[in-house]
Amino acid sequence: MSAITSYFKDIFLAIKTLITGMKVTGYYFTHARKEIITQQYPENKDTLKMPDRFRGIVTMPHDENNEHSCTGCSACELACPNGSIEIMWDRIEDPDTGKKKKVIDQHVYHYSMCTLCNLCIIACPTDAIKMAQTFEYATFDRKSLTMVLNKPGSKIRKGVEE
């Protein structure tokens, strides 16, 4: 007799759990309009805003006089774990004091190797480089991934080297 009761109990329990499962998915099906979570990417580009700390790409912000704050100290080059930053610097004569000092010539940044680990940003003593929030850099030509971060003709702002 217990075999028969356990048979029917099995069936009843099975149907109950199956219906519970179906209720969960049925709820999402009927409330699809408010529960759909996918973002329609190319269409929502105007309203898409990344958080402030999002690590997209390393950039060097220039102000309106085309000046930046990079002194060429190479702290970021030393901090980078895999050599994505190369600093080309020269020594020129400073017109004010007449001494020779280091100036940045080119801050070469290999985006193809960068792991976006943020170590260069926190190593920079003058806050010259920052992470931008853009991320659409797919390209057909690998050479465009090697960027020079300081714009041509820009020079360092006064009073940065303290």
Next chain:
Amino acid sequence: MYNFSSLTQSIHDYLASTLSPELTSVVEWTLIGVLLIAFVALSVMGLVYIERKVAAFFQLRLGPNRVGKWGLLQTLADFLKLLMKEHITARAADKFLFNLAPFIIVIAAFLAIGAIPFALGLHIMDINIGVFYISAVSSIGVLGILIGGWAGNNKYSLIGALRSGAQIVSYEISAMLSLLAVVVLAGDLQLSAIIESQADGWWIFKGHIPVFIAFIIFLIAGTAETNRGPFDLAEAESELTAGFHTEYSGIKFAMFFLAEYVNLFIIAAVGATVFLGGWMPFHIGNWEAFNTVMDFIPTIIWFFMKVGFIIGIIMWFKWTFPRLRIDQILVLEWKYLLPINLVNLLVVAFIAMMGWYF
């Protein structure tokens, strides 16, 4: 209710008046064949699109929405892609059987569709053994699966074909036995007679509990017969290979794919006809006013609504439950569904004898 036989009769009269009798029949059969092929093709495209959209809504996403407005042309694009693919045949495969297998399945599917009543007057073959004919003809599809698995000369597809064949053969018994519950109550195997007997209410309401149990068993057995839902071990992607249609590519694969969705349509149509009243609108006993209001909706719309309802339930099964292993599938059939079915049939026979139904 609008009777389609007036339309078909007028076409027949027009043809008979202009052509000789033999030529009339030939033209009529060609016309029916072309219409059937067109209907099957369109319905499969619609079913695939609906399945993808329904799956997407269950999964909190939108589904195809780029090709054509709302993604309506997506299936067309997929079929065009399959048409252009190369037909790869393994060197050691049995060529005749390899090419034959998809055709067998498709022929079985078309044979079954011919016997389904779509609307009042739109019934291609009203055979007097309707239910028996459909179950017999859908068994031919198993041959196609077994031949397809064997002819590919691939041990994984053979395993998949044998598993799938065992599953389909087992579940056919349950599916067809559950149909017998309504046949006992209606007293006739002919599909049009079964529908006529539902003029005062559908059998799922008239024959209360036993017919409801039979409907549930038919749904479960129906999903297992079409290799869908929680019973799709034979073609599961996270197992080793794609089952019996591993070796097929291009249009032959498309034919297997098409046959799966046509089988789904057939199971839903047979279930709708026998349990839910076919093209009969929703009548309640002899509430004349209510019944005449319900008669305003054309019968073909009633039919497709019911078929859609059953297809929706079957799709709900697929996207909610995990898969069963092959031994659990066979245990479910032989130890649970079949005994319940037989006992249910006895109860229905008793009820029919005592007259304890509406």
Next chain:
Amino acid sequence: MGGTSFEKRLCRYGKHDFIMIEESTIKEGIKTQEYFVNMGPQHPSTHGVLRLMLELDGENVKKVIPHIGYIHRSIEKMCEKDSYRQIVHLTDRMDYLSAHMNNEAVCLLVENGLEIEVSDRVKVIRTIMSELTRLASHQLWWGVMGMDLGALTSFLYGFRDRELINDIFEETCGARLTMNYNVPGGVMFDIHPNFQQKVKDFIKHFKTKLPEYDDLLSNNVIFRQRTEGIGVLTKEDAISYGITGPTGRASGFSNDIRKHKPYSAYDRVEFKEILMETGDTFSRYKARILEMWESMSIIEQLIDNIPEGEIQSSAVKAVIKLPKGEYYQSVETARGELGVYVVSDGLKSPYRVKFRSPGFSNLFILDHLAHDYKIADLVAMMSTIDLVVPDIDR
């Protein structure tokens, strides 16, 4: 029936390996031979590039031989030329689902080696982030488990909830998966002002969703039949194979590093260590679901009173040099015990770094468990062992 005699012989397999195969001859003259099937490196349910050679007898699995190394990136060798601050970002990529805990392991090792005490604020932040990472990892594991067994919608539900945690990380740390938020001595930046409120909202939201997970999979009769009684791992076997993490705890082996050797803020929160007795696939599944509840309770205890303090300890110099010697630190990741072993020469890069990864030990019980089960059961077992292949071959 006549008897069956088995003869073993060596079979050359590939270029460099030999395997023993068994050929059984039944006395009537029918010879059967087991055959090999490759569950290749590209497969939807091996969770990464893992190649499994299965020796099958009909449908039953006789032997499982895993071949690893398809995603070996020589992380340990790369660590030998990087300074201690730079090693941290490499550990993100080992077991990417518990990235924060991997970072924490290296940072704790350096701090203990230099005998520096970090502030309470840093400890609490690190613990909260670790528990959030553990939740995210278990959510992904749950989704993939459903998908492997055929319930394809559970994948999307798991990811929907995980997105909320990823958004929290994105706002505070800047990245969603490879966070690189820990530095030796503290954390990189302070938490975002929205952090506490967002975490509280998330906990409230997820507490209503976790019972849905139970409704969809745990109580489902099909799921139970496919996982109960399958792949039983006894406690002695778990200890002898070195199985850590929820996989081992489900067999009764008490190995939670957070209880035995507490680090960060784990000694001031109350939580249960989830131990179960049966050790089959279903109890491994249940152990992880219960761990999700425990993680939420830990976060709830800590989120409201994050103590004030400094973010980075000032005792850490610009160039970190560990004194000469050997150091070991282990943390409890979502998969088990991750151990970092460093041999230092007193220079600014370590001489040798070795990671004891939980996946590597957990993978090799598959052969022991899967004997005489079917392929479908093997897939279920692999999901509950919760392998992440980049963790196995670093």
